[in-house]
Amino acid sequence: MLKNIKVEAYRGFRQLNLEGLNRVNLFVGQNNSGKTSILEAAQIIASEGNIGVLLRSLRRRGEIVPANELERNVEEYDVSHLFHGHSMKLGTGFKLEGFNGKVVSVSCEIVPAPQDKDTDQLPIFDIEEGSQLALSLRIGIAPPVYVPLSPFGGIPIDTLRRRPPGMGGGLAVLAGDTTEVSPIRVVPTEGLENRSMSVLWDGVALTPDEPKVIEALQIIEPAIEKIAFLGREAVRASGGIVVKLKDSDARLPIGSLGDGVKRLLSLSLSVIRATGGYLMVDEIDTGLHHSAMEGMWRMVITTAKRLNVQVFATSHSQDCIKSLGRLHQVTPMLAAEVSLHRLERGLLRSVRYGPDEISIAALQEIEVR
Amino acid sequence: MVEGKDDLHTVIHLLRRHGLDYDNPSQGLPYIHATDGYSPLLDALSVAAKSYKRLGVIIDADVDPKARWNEVRHRLKSVGIELPEASNAGGNVGAGIAGDWRVGVWLMPDNSQAGTLETFLSRLVPLGDASWPHAEASAKEAKRLGAKYPDKYFSKAHIHTWLSWQEEPGQPFGTAITSACFRTDTADALAFVAWFKRLFLE
Numbered sequence: 001m002l003k004n005i006k007v008e009a010y011r012g013f014r015q016l017n018l019e020g021l022n023r024v025n026l027f028v029g030q031n032n033s034g035k036t037s038i039l040e041a042a043q044i045i046a047s048e049g050n051i052g053v054l055l056r057s058l059r060r061r062g063e064i065v066p067a068n069e070l071e072r073n074v075e076e077y078d079v080s081h082l083f084h085g086h087s088m089k090l091g092t093g094f095k096l097e098g099f100n101g102k103v104v105s106v107s108c109e110i111v112p113a114p115q116d117k118d119t120d121q122l123p124i125f126d127i128e129e130g131s132q133l134a135l136s137l138r139i140g141i142a143p144p145v146y147v148p149l150s151p152f153g154g155i156p157i158d159t160l161r162r163r164p165p166g167m168g169g170g171l172a173v174l175a176g177d178t179t180e181v182s183p184i185r186v187v188p189t190e191g192l193e194n195r196s197m198s199v200l201w202d203g204v205a206l207t208p209d210e211p212k213v214i215e216a217l218q219i220i221e222p223a224i225e226k227i228a229f230l231g232r233e234a235v236r237a238s239g240g241i242v243v244k245l246k247d248s249d250a251r252l253p254i255g256s257l258g259d260g261v262k263r264l265l266s267l268s269l270s271v272i273r274a275t276g277g278y279l280m281v282d283e284i285d286t287g288l289h290h291s292a293m294e295g296m297w298r299m300v301i302t303t304a305k306r307l308n309v310q311v312f313a314t315s316h317s318q319d320c321i322k323s324l325g326r327l328h329q330v331t332p333m334l335a336a337e338v339s340l341h342r343l344e345r346g347l348l349r350s351v352r353y354g355p356d357e358i359s360i361a362a363l364q365e366i367e368v369r
Numbered sequence: 370m371v372e373g374k375d376d377l378h379t380v381i382h383l384l385r386r387h388g389l390d391y392d393n394p395s396q397g398l399p400y401i402h403a404t405d406g407y408s409p410l411l412d413a414l415s416v417a418a419k420s421y422k423r424l425g426v427i428i429d430a431d432v433d434p435k436a437r438w439n440e441v442r443h444r445l446k447s448v449g450i451e452l453p454e455a456s457n458a459g460g461n462v463g464a465g466i467a468g469d470w471r472v473g474v475w476l477m478p479d480n481s482q483a484g485t486l487e488t489f490l491s492r493l494v495p496l497g498d499a500s501w502p503h504a505e506a507s508a509k510e511a512k513r514l515g516a517k518y519p520d521k522y523f524s525k526a527h528i529h530t531w532l533s534w535q536e537e538p539g540q541p542f543g544t545a546i547t548s549a550c551f552r553t554d555t556a557d558a559l560a561f562v563a564w565f566k567r568l569f570l571e
Contacts, residue, residue: 347467357416362402364413368420
């Protein structure tokens with residue numbers, strides 16, 4: 001579990017310290033205050049420098065551009081956005097650091113591209129013709145890994161498919177001892193695709209966790225009795241996930257029960273399958289009516305506690321925070337697992353609210369967003 | 370944040386007499402939150418100071434102004450906000466948790482003497498008002514005859530007794546300010562309005 005996180009020159013942050021992280025951490029703040037960047041930073045640290053995480057974040061944000069005017073079908077990751085001020089000068093870099101019993105630090109810097117003669121000694125991806133610059137990625141004090149940048153300053157999308165010799169384990173494993181890395185699950189704002197949920201379900205079906213998933217769905221629709229993931233033929237008609245309601249013989253596509261039920265399915269599967277690791281949720285309240293939020297928190301916090309998962313989530317919603325306050329009044333033991341952080345532009349640390357303060361804010365209707 | 374509804378209405382009506390109109394949204398006046406007494410307000414203080422760019426706190430100095438000032442100071446210090454050792458007579462405005470954030474504290478009646486909202490209001494009674502000392506004597510006499518109000522609420526009883534003898538008897542504090550039963554140009558009133566403007570509008 002990460003106790004604190006330090007971010008330097010990453011995306012919108014010149015510097016930010018997050019202290020007093022808890023089992024469940026909710027990040028709030030105005031638009032463009034960097035909530036999503038914090039989830040990414042936590043994910044990069046939790047994954048101990050997985051470059052796949054970094055690149056997926058670029059993809060999710062649409063930070064992919066044509067390499068140049070002539071070859072519009074050749075695309076590359078535009079890494080400039082990773083750096084504070086979008087600067088791509090030599091020596092520009094960012095650093096992410098966290099403490100989870102040991103210090104985990106990940107730094108990334110723009111350096112001169114190593115020359116061919118060095119490649120025997122260094123883990124390096126193929127150097128593009130004309131490469132002047134490279135990204136140097138460094139985990140702790142391990143030797144850096146170099147990812148050459150194209151003459152246009154990006155990472156060609158296919159670079160990472162051409163793994164350097166001697167580096168097994170896929171593009172995820174770049175450096176350091178990553179065999180011990182904990183699972184990380186991500187639920188984006190738009191939720192998970194049915195296909196992704198189906199993969200998560202495979203690890204839950206017929207285990208003692210299966211009834212817990214049903215319970216989660218019952219927060220919104222108490223009549224749900226069973227859930228099934230269908231094979232290929234049925235997918236077109238139902239989206240692949242169907243449920244059975246009490247006193248009914250019909251099987252209903254999960255989508256017909258509304259966004260909230262699907263959101264709860266994403267969340268419950270993801271937190272269960274993050275056992276011993278991390279869950280990152282962007283806009284955790286998406287699709288949920290305020291009456292369902294207390295139940296959602298109860299499910300997420302209980303499961304995270306039981307399965308040793310640390311949760312990082314963002315929200316815009318005052319109802320979402322209020323429901324945590326109500327939870328504190330009903331079940332203080334659970335609410336004690338939560339801390340709330342507001343990202344405030346210009347401050348070097350987050351504004352943190354402990355469980356008691358979340359409760360006071362709800363009681364006195366103080367807007368902490 | 371204020372301790373109760375009486376404080377809230379007093380502030381709103383006093384400000385209106387000085388051109389700050391809560392019915393006019395374009396003036397951008399701050400939301401006023403009334404807690405249910407001093408203790409919940411004190412508990413919410415650090416949370417509010419972390420949440421609002423401009424926070425004003427209006428509380429009764431009560432019997433020991435120094436003690437109250439220190440309690441407030443201590444709570445704000447816990448979130449990194451420093452207030453001076455002694456309360457300033459003209460009201461207090463200090464830096465909040467970030468660059469342009471501000472926190473202000475006003476101790477009723479005048480940031481130095483013991484008292485409450487009612488003390489502040491009693492000083493707004495027109496000078497030489499003949500019924501004012503009579504209301505005081507009546508409230509005392511009523512107590513002697515068995516009236517149930519506790520001693521600590523004497524000034525409340527006094528002021529409400531007096532209000533019941535106005536042209537429109539029994540108006541609440543706020544309305545009585547607007548209908549000019551109370552003056553609004555005393556030194557305390559002017560200092561309060563200046564404090565409010567300095568904190569929220571400058």
